Structures are given as structure tokens and as C-alpha cells.
Amino acid sequence: MLFPNDYVDARERFRTLASRRGFALESYEHPAENGPQGETLSCDVARLGPSDAERVILISSGAHGVEGFCGSGCQAELLASGLLDGLPGDTAVVLVHAVNPYGFAWLRRTNEDNIDLNRNFVDHSVALANPGYDEIHNWLVPRDWDGPARAEADAAIDAYITERGLRAFQVAMTSGQYTHPDGLFYGGKAPAWSNETWRSLLRKHCANASQVIAIDIHTGLGPRGVGEVICVTSEAEYLKAKAIFGEDVTWTGGGEAVSAQVGGSLAHAAHHEIGSEKLVMVALEFGTYPIPETLEALRAETWLVARGNLKGEQADSLKKALKDAFYIDEPDWQMAVTDRFLGLFRRMKECRP
Ligand SMILES: [Zn+2]
Numbered sequence: 001m002l003f004p005n006d007y008v009d010a011r012e013r014f015r016t017l018a019s020r021r022g023f024a025l026e027s028y029e030h031p032a033e034n035g036p037q038g039e040t041l042s043c044d045v046a047r048l049g050p051s052d053a054e055r056v057i058l059i060s061s062g063a064h065g066v067e068g069f070c071g072s073g074c075q076a077e078l079l080a081s082g083l084l085d086g087l088p089g090d091t092a093v094v095l096v097h098a099v100n101p102y103g104f105a106w107l108r109r110t111n112e113d114n115i116d117l118n119r120n121f122v123d124h125s126v127a128l129a130n131p132g133y134d135e136i137h138n139w140l141v142p143r144d145w146d147g148p149a150r151a152e153a154d155a156a157i158d159a160y161i162t163e164r165g166l167r168a169f170q171v172a173m174t175s176g177q178y179t180h181p182d183g184l185f186y187g188g189k190a191p192a193w194s195n196e197t198w199r200s201l202l203r204k205h206c207a208n209a210s211q212v213i214a215i216d217i218h219t220g221l222g223p224r225g226v227g228e229v230i231c232v233t234s235e236a237e238y239l240k241a242k243a244i245f246g247e248d249v250t251w252t253g254g255g256e257a258v259s260a261q262v263g264g265s266l267a268h269a270a271h272h273e274i275g276s277e278k279l280v281m282v283a284l285e286f287g288t289y290p291i292p293e294t295l296e297a298l299r300a301e302t303w304l305v306a307r308g309n310l311k312g313e314q315a316d317s318l319k320k321a322l323k324d325a326f327y328i329d330e331p332d333w334q335m336a337v338t339d340r341f342l343g344l345f346r347r348m349k350e351c352r353p
Contacts, residue, residue: 001334002080003073003327007098007105008039010072014097017079018046023095028197033112035105043099043197047205048084049092056206057348058214058281060096063117063194063266065103065110069327070286071217072097072104073334074341083345091349094205099266100194107319109298109326111192114305119176119187120195121272122264128187129179132172136160137180140173141303145314170291176262182306184298187264198266202273212274213244213348214281216266217341220294220326222287225336229344230283232267233276240280244351245344249282284344286337288328297325 002017004010019025023046030041059078061071075095078084084093098104102112110116122128139153139160161169176187206212215229222228229249231238238251250256267281288294301322304315328334 001073001331001338002076003329003334004069004076007035007041007068007101008037010068010076010104011039011042011044011098011101013076014044014046014072014079014095017076018095021048021079021084023048023079023093028201030101030112030193032193033102035101039105041098041101041105043101043194043201044097045201045205046095046097047092049087050089051092053092053209054090055088055092055211055213056209057091057093057345058096058206058212059094059345060099060198060214060216060266062098062104063100063198063216064218064220064326065100065106065108066323066326067109067217067219068098068100068104069323069329070219070337074217074337077338078342078345081342083342083349087349092205092209096198096201099198107323108301108305109322110186111194113188113192114181114183114186114302115188115192116176116185117192117194117198118262118265119178119185120192120264121266121269122178122187124178124188124190127178128176130172130175130177132175133177133183133185134179136169136172137177137183140184140299141180141182141306143307145300145303145308166291170295173295174262176264182302184302195269199269199273202270206270206274206279209274210278212270212279212281213351214267214270214279215284215344215348216281217284217286219286220288221285221291224287224289224328225333226287227337227340227344228285228287230285232262232265232283233271233281237276237280241282244280245282245347284341286340288333289325294325297322 062068143149
């Protein structure tokens with residue numbers, strides 16, 4: 001399997017496979033940050049097909065940093081698969097590798113400013129309140145991780161879930177917040193570098209096409225190895241997505257999707273840049289472990305960065321736990337993920353408007 005060991009490995013493999021397969025490559029290098037090995041951090045874009053293509057198939061990975069292990073692996077498997085042969089003459093394939101390279105390299109779901117990119121594409125001039133999150137923030141990021149503050153916080157969280165249910169807790173925690181920069185699912189105070197980069201590459205590669213079909217690859221929600229196709233915007237797009245990807249597409253607006261309803265995602269930005277009449281964009285969410293486990297790993301890593309010691313032994317184990325929660329480095333999982341992804345790519349390739 002072609003899944004990477006780390007960001008450096010992922011980037012190199014992506015660029016090598018893409019240029020070998022005839023893709024044109026470009027890099028959007030991060031202006032301020034490097035990786036843990038001193039490496040350049042870059043969002044790399046590879047394009048195959050005519051520059052004035054009528055149709056664009058867009059596949060992006062790593063918006064949630066550490067989830068890029070899976071997304072990068074899918075992109076590498078596609079590049080090696082033969083499925084890019086026989087593309088219709090009016091079609092271009094655009095692969096966006098590591099939308100959030102900082103999070104990928106440093107094993108964070110968020111970016112260099114603890115921003116969750118899928119909560120960052122909002123109008124930051126308007127005050128965005130999330131009282132549900134305010135209520136639980138101090139429990140999520142307690143003063144200590146191994147002492148009394150943590151024990152108290154866990155008891156409070158357990159009581160909350162018993163009283164109001166896990167779904168209510170998940171919604172309060174994950175729907176996005178703009179007031180706790182050291183907290184979870186923080187949307188930022190301004191557009192992040194990855195936000196500007198995403199918008200500008202969409203303008204360059206998609207704005208002139210008459211049809212764009214896009215998948216943004218994620219992990220961490222749903223049953224192990226299952227890839228749920230989720231529409232995160234309107235019902236109209238949901239119906240179009242079902243026609244392309246199949247009846248099992250879900251919609252966050254309908255309440256049946258594994259993820260909570262969020263505003264400010266990459267898909268929302270894509271609708272803005274490309275135009276809803278031309279675009280169908282979905283998230284592809286691959287399951288790893290049960291939600292309480294992934295949320296706990298996220299909480300621990302967020303605590304580590306906010307209050308812990310990033311140089312210690314505990315740092316290594318909490319970082320590793322985060323990576324393991326969002327990426328299963330086992331062949332059966334990788335194979336299930338690859339099969340599902342390539343099956344969806346086939347549908348995108350064959351779909352006609
Ligand atoms: Zn994600």
C-alpha cells in the first residue's frame with residue numbers, strides 16, 4: 001500500500017507519482033512555518049488534463065492535518081491505479097495534497113494557530129457565539145491531565161452526556177467556536193493561510209469549468225474502514241451528490257450524517273468561489289474508532305498544546321495517540337479505504353451532467 005510514514009514521505013511520494021503520471025505540479029509553500037525535520041511545508045497541487053477543461057474532478061487531502069495520512073494515501077493509490085487512463089478529453093483531474101501541511105507534519109488536526117480549517121471559512125467580521133461550547137470548554141481543556149482537575153472535568157462531562165446524550169455533547173463540542181483560541185474546533189479570528197490558499201487554487205483551477213465534482217477526504221467518524229460520503233451544504237446539492245455517488249450519501253442538514261452540521265467548511269468556500277450551479281462537493285469521512293475515543297485523543301492533544309509540555313515523553317505518546325485515532329496503519333483498513341475511494345473516483349469519472 002502507498003500510505004505514508006510522515007508528511008515528508010507523503011509529499012515526496014505524491015510529487016513523484018504525479019509527475020511520473022504526467023501531472024503538472026505546483027506548490028503553495030507556507031510563508032512562515034517549517035516541519036519538525038526542518039522541512040518546507042507546502043500545499044501541493046497536481047493537474048492532469050486540458051487547462052481549459054469543461055469538467056474538473058477535484059480531490060483534496062489534509063485539511064485536517066493528521067487526517068492527511070489517509071487522504072495522501074488515497075491520492076497515491078489513485079495515481080498508481082490506472083484509473084486515470086482514458087479520461088474524457090474535456091476533463092481535468094486536480095489533486096490538492098495537504099491543504100493544512102502544518103497539521104499534517106506536526107500531527108495536529110488543526111493548523112499553526114490551532115484553527116480547524118473546516119470552521120474558518122466564515123465572515124469573521126460578525127461575532128460568532130457558541131454558548132454550548134462555552135459551557136464545556138473548561139472541562140475539555142482542564143488545568144492538568146493526570147490530576148484532580150482532569151478527574152473533576154471527566155465527571156462533569158459524564159454527567160452532561162448522561163443527562164443530555166452523546167449526540168448533544170458532540171454537537172456542542174464540534175460545531176465550531178470562535179472565542180477560545182486554545183480550545184477544540186476553534187474557527188479562528190481571521191482567514192488562515194490555508195484558507196487563502198484553498199480559495200486561490202479554486203479560482204485558478206475550477207472557476208472556469210462548467211462542472212466541478214469534488215471530494216475532500218477526512219477520517220475519524222463512522223465505523224472502522226467505512227467511507228461515508230457527506231454533503232455539508234444544501235438539500236439541492238445533496239440530491240445531486242446522490243445521483244453521482246449513490247443512494248448512501250448523507251446530508252448534515254438532515255441530521256443522519258456521522259458529523260454535526262458546521263458552517264465555514266472548505267465546501268462552503270468552494271460554493272462561493274465556483275458557484276453552486278456548477279459544483280458538487282462532498283466530504284468523504286473514513287471511520288477509525290468509536291467517537292468517544294477519537295474525541296478523547298483530540299482533547300488530549302489539544303490539552304497538550306494548550307497546557308502541557310511539548311518536549312516531554314507525554315507529548316510523544318499523546319501525539320502518537322492522535323495519529324492512531326485518525327489513521328489506522330493496518331493493511332485491512334488501508335485496503336477498505338482504497339477500494340471505497342477508487343470506487344467513488346470511478347463514479348466521478350463516468351458521471352455526465
Ligand atoms: Zn476531518
